[in-house]
Amino acid sequence: MVDTRRLEQLLREKRSPARPVGRGARSAIAQSYGASAPAGRAPGRDDALRAAWAALPEITPPPARGHGTGAAGTVAALGHGPVAESFDLLRAQLLQALRTRGWRSIGITAPVRGCGASFVSLALARSFARLDNVRAALLDLDLETGALAARLGAAPEGHISDLIAGDLSAAEYLCRMGRNLALGLTAPFPEGATTLFHNDALSQTLGEIAQEYSPDVILCDLPPLLTEDSTLAALPSLDGVLIVADGTRTQARDLSECERLLQDRTQLLGVVLNRGFDTVAARRAQH
Numbered sequence: 001m002v003d004t005r006r007l008e009q010l011l012r013e014k015r016s017p018a019r020p021v022g023r024g025a026r027s028a029i030a031q032s033y034g035a036s037a038p039a040g041r042a043p044g045r046d047d048a049l050r051a052a053w054a055a056l057p058e059i060t061p062p063p064a065r066g067h068g069t070g071a072a073g074t075v076a077a078l079g080h081g082p083v084a085e086s087f088d089l090l091r092a093q094l095l096q097a098l099r100t101r102g103w104r105s106i107g108i109t110a111p112v113r114g115c116g117a118s119f120v121s122l123a124l125a126r127s128f129a130r131l132d133n134v135r136a137a138l139l140d141l142d143l144e145t146g147a148l149a150a151r152l153g154a155a156p157e158g159h160i161s162d163l164i165a166g167d168l169s170a171a172e173y174l175c176r177m178g179r180n181l182a183l184g185l186t187a188p189f190p191e192g193a194t195t196l197f198h199n200d201a202l203s204q205t206l207g208e209i210a211q212e213y214s215p216d217v218i219l220c221d222l223p224p225l226l227t228e229d230s231t232l233a234a235l236p237s238l239d240g241v242l243i244v245a246d247g248t249r250t251q252a253r254d255l256s257e258c259e260r261l262l263q264d265r266t267q268l269l270g271v272v273l274n275r276g277f278d279t280v281a282a283r284r285a286q287h
């Protein structure tokens, strides 16, 4: 399901110096990473973090009912079984890469809408949250759809653009699912919010979340790469990106074009093949 060749290559390259960072905000984030690294934690830091997490308002996922594509079915499919297991494998690879390279923020995008970027974002977030010793955050950066909230059966009134623009703090905006998954959900935003990514605002927001909550990973559910300019603008704020290919329709040339767009903006961490089993079934049906 996941092509991890890129991740493995990045891990092999781990002794090479980190890529240059040209932006003040990114340096600030790097500093906050260092400040929150376990070895450097002051004794009171753990208590402060626990209190900060506990103070986030908690939402509960919809009750698991069957395996349809509605909110309950999707969330049910992500909690256990083969789908959950394949995401646990991807999680293990990602954790190793993040820890080896000192990275934290991962974008999840796809060539076009409907490939499953939000599905994969949520599945990965749930997978990280199953680990007791890991804290994860998931931000819905597909501002105009607000798809993650609907998927979780939540109906936020606020817009994540307020968090990114700095009008609301992370403590005022984020909520929590379970003990260790922070969520930045959003109501669908009218057009225009995407210009937010064209400055340092997203880097600053990621830095604030890193500083205040010290998550091991911040997953960012992004709009599609080939059709939305805002995705391109968000990339330089992220340490790396996963591309979700839809096994029933994504073509090799779509992936090449995505790779080209990522170049010099962020690292490609890997390609996740979604609906791969459907492709196999479809081919079998044709023969």
Ligand SMILES: Nc1ncnc2c1ncn2[C@@H]1O[C@H](COP(=O)(O)OP(=O)(O)O)[C@@H](O)[C@H]1O
Binding pocket: 069, 074, 110, 112, 113, 114, 115, 116, 117, 118, 119, 120, 147, 274, 275
């Ligand atoms: N592997 C999958 N199994 C079941 N449903 C899926 C799967 N991948 C995507 N979907 C469903 O397909 C629809 C589109 O997926 P979504 O994640 O919203 O795509 P994107 O975020 O790339 O636009 C959603 O209803 C989602 O729940």
Ligand SMILES: [Mg+2]
Binding pocket: 117, 118, 119, 142, 147, 221, 222, 223
């Ligand atoms: Mg989406």
